[in-house]
Amino acid sequence: MLINVPETVVADALRGFAAAHPELTVDVENRVVVRRDAPVAGKVALVSGGGSGHEPLHAGFVGPGMLSAACPGEVFTSPVPDQMVRAAAAVDSGAGVLFVVKNYTGDVLNFDMAAELAEDEGIQVAKVLVDDDVAVSDSLYTAGRRGTGATLFVEKIAGAAAEEGAPLERVEAIARRVNAASRSFGVALSACSTPARGGPTFDLPPGELELGVGIHGEPGRERRPMMTAREIADVAVDAVLDDLDPSGPVLLLVNGMGGTPLLELYGFGAEVHRVLGERGVPVARTLVGNYVTSLDMAGASVTVCRADEELLRLWDAPVRTPALRWGR
Amino acid sequence: MSAVLDAGFFRRWMTAAAAAVDREADRLTDLDSAIGDADHGANMRRGFAAVAAALEAEPQPTPGAVLVFAGRRLISTVGGASGPLYGTLLRRTGKALGDAAEVTPEALAEALGAGVAAVAQLGGATAGDKTMLDALGPGVDALGRGGGFAGAARAAAEGAAATVPMLARKGRASYLGERSIGHQDPGATSAALLFEALVEAAA
Numbered sequence: 001m002l003i004n005v006p007e008t009v010v011a012d013a014l015r016g017f018a019a020a021h022p023e024l025t026v027d028v029e030n031r032v033v034v035r036r037d038a039p040v041a042g043k044v045a046l047v048s049g050g051g052s053g054h055e056p057l058h059a060g061f062v063g064p065g066m067l068s069a070a071c072p073g074e075v076f077t078s079p080v081p082d083q084m085v086r087a088a089a090a091v092d093s094g095a096g097v098l099f100v101v102k103n104y105t106g107d108v109l110n111f112d113m114a115a116e117l118a119e120d121e122g123i124q125v126a127k128v129l130v131d132d133d134v135a136v137s138d139s140l141y142t143a144g145r146r147g148t149g150a151t152l153f154v155e156k157i158a159g160a161a162a163e164e165g166a167p168l169e170r171v172e173a174i175a176r177r178v179n180a181a182s183r184s185f186g187v188a189l190s191a192c193s194t195p196a197r198g199g200p201t202f203d204l205p206p207g208e209l210e211l212g213v214g215i216h217g218e219p220g221r222e223r224r225p226m227m228t229a230r231e232i233a234d235v236a237v238d239a240v241l242d243d244l245d246p247s248g249p250v251l252l253l254v255n256g257m258g259g260t261p262l263l264e265l266y267g268f269g270a271e272v273h274r275v276l277g278e279r280g281v282p283v284a285r286t287l288v289g290n291y292v293t294s295l296d297m298a299g300a301s302v303t304v305c306r307a308d309e310e311l312l313r314l315w316d317a318p319v320r321t322p323a324l325r326w327g328r
Numbered sequence: 329m330s331a332v333l334d335a336g337f338f339r340r341w342m343t344a345a346a347a348a349v350d351r352e353a354d355r356l357t358d359l360d361s362a363i364g365d366a367d368h369g370a371n372m373r374r375g376f377a378a379v380a381a382a383l384e385a386e387p388q389p390t391p392g393a394v395l396v397f398a399g400r401r402l403i404s405t406v407g408g409a410s411g412p413l414y415g416t417l418l419r420r421t422g423k424a425l426g427d428a429a430e431v432t433p434e435a436l437a438e439a440l441g442a443g444v445a446a447v448a449q450l451g452g453a454t455a456g457d458k459t460m461l462d463a464l465g466p467g468v469d470a471l472g473r474g475g476g477f478a479g480a481a482r483a484a485a486e487g488a489a490a491t492v493p494m495l496a497r498k499g500r501a502s503y504l505g506e507r508s509i510g511h512q513d514p515g516a517t518s519a520a521l522l523f524e525a526l527v528e529a530a531a
Contacts, residue, residue, distance in 0.1 A: 006370075051407075051408075073407045073408075074367070074370070074371065074374075074407055074408075075367065076365045076366075076367050077367055077371055077406075077407045077408040078407045078408050078409070078411075079407055080403065080404050080405065080406070080407045080411060081403060081404070081412075082404050104409075104500070105409040105451070105498070105499045105500070106407065106408035106409035106410075106411070106412075109409055109411075109412035109413070109450065109451075110407060110408075110411065110412055113403065113412060135503075136503050137505075142497070142502040142503060142505075143498060143499055143500065143502050143503070146503065194365075194366055194367065196357070196366070196367060196369075196370045197357060197361065197366050201361045201365065201366040202361060202362075214503060216365040216500070217365060217366070218364065218365055218500055218503055218504070221503075221504075221505065221507075
């Protein structure tokens with residue numbers, strides 16, 4: 001691994017992030033990344049955060065048109081309430097703050113505590129829970145579906161609404177609508193290695209793959225002998241469409257897990273387009289790349305979001321962050 | 329076992345817990361990599377080391393104050409699910425102890441009962457869900473029945489071992505469904521260490 005020692009991996013990365021992005025304010029000690037022009041008068045702020053190891057999520061999405069601030073935790077570990085409260089205080093203009101929370105027990109508990117503390121400080125807080133991963137059955141007997149690729153859609157689209165001046169209730173409603181209209185399915189071709197462990201966090205022999213994998217190297221639900229990109233696309237898209245009524249155009253994210261080359265990812269993306277076409281689902285916009293990663297894990301995920309005209313317009317709105325930028 | 333427990337005992341308990349978590353960190357991470365995300369040992373080590381250091385710098389005056397202070401430190405340093413859950417356990421137990429300068433083991437058992445109830449409420453879990461509650465519950469029950477710290481430690485360790493055949497219904501292990509069966513729960517394992525640390529603090 002290209003590191004110094006496991007204990008300083010997150011701080012070292014934040015120092016490098018600060019050096020590369022002078023347009024953002026990076027508080028390395030307190031682990032908060034903030035838009036330099038925050039608080040923006042009259043604008044609702046978006047704060048997200050989660051374990052590190054999913055870069056560019058979330059700090060890479062801080063900037064005009066997307067997040068106001070991000071709180072990176074330890075590798076695969078939710079940040080602590082202190083970080084979120086600090087971030088909220090730094091970005092709140094008085095118009096309120098939306099917490100974008102991926103549905104993992106740790107993230108939910110810490111953001112809940114932070115919301116209470118921030119409200120004690122007079123900050124109006126709303127929360128949206130992202131839970132798009134169809135590989136986990138949403139029942140009383142699990143922690144519920146995981147938040148994965150749809151996080152990018154929620155942060156981009158709700159961020160655009162906030163940038164346009166929408167009030168907190170409206171930004172929150174749009175964020176919920178995007179999450180409700182999104183579904184994801186992931187596949188791992190290799191396990192990921194955390195710095196603390198120094199090796200693979202689960203055992204996935206060459207020649208096998210894990211279907212329905214999460215973004216923390218948590219083993220998926222089913223292991224199969226290696227399949228072609230064509231076969232994987234069939235399984236992933238059908239798993240997503242089984243759970244999502246595909247009437248009308250969709251946003252598509254073909255997301256790399258960190259260890260799969262873009263050459264392979266685009267090839268996989270072609271197969272995903274083919275299946276969606278065969279199933280009669282028109283794709284309005286496509287994003288291909290490593291956006292919601294799992295350290296060095298090889299593999300990919302497919303996220304589909306049912307998009308109406310308003311969501312498409314907000315998706316196309318200008319954005320200027322380290323990892324996503326277009327328009328203007 | 330001594331009849332009354334003072335703030336010094338509770339500081340020793342937290343220091344012993346930090347040492348136990350440090351000693352067992354690799355095992356906790358191994359257990360977590362089987363059904364979770366391989367960070368439980370590192371997180372618990374970071375949190376309890378911060379607790380021990382903070383108590384060294386700011387020794388708290390009463391048993392309740394020691395635990396409330398320790399709980400707050402865990403919430404501020406651990407993250408993940410275990411930060412809020414262990415933080416709430418210690419904070420609520422400390423609050424239930426009030427501001428008495430000394431407490432009896434019976435009072436500690438009762439206060440721990442309140443702490444465990446708060447954890448169950450926060451995490452939405454019940455006994456048998458393959459979580460830390462499966463070690464905390466038996467440990468506190470044994471202490472309440474007068475089994476002493478050694479009896480409580482034994483009951484908590486047995487409770488942790490009994491999670492092996494369970495199907496996980498909460499936390500990350502629940503994503504695995506049937507595949508969570510056959511592995512000991514890392515949270516129950518670290519919870520049992522807290523009772524082991526009680527024995528060491530009393531020695």
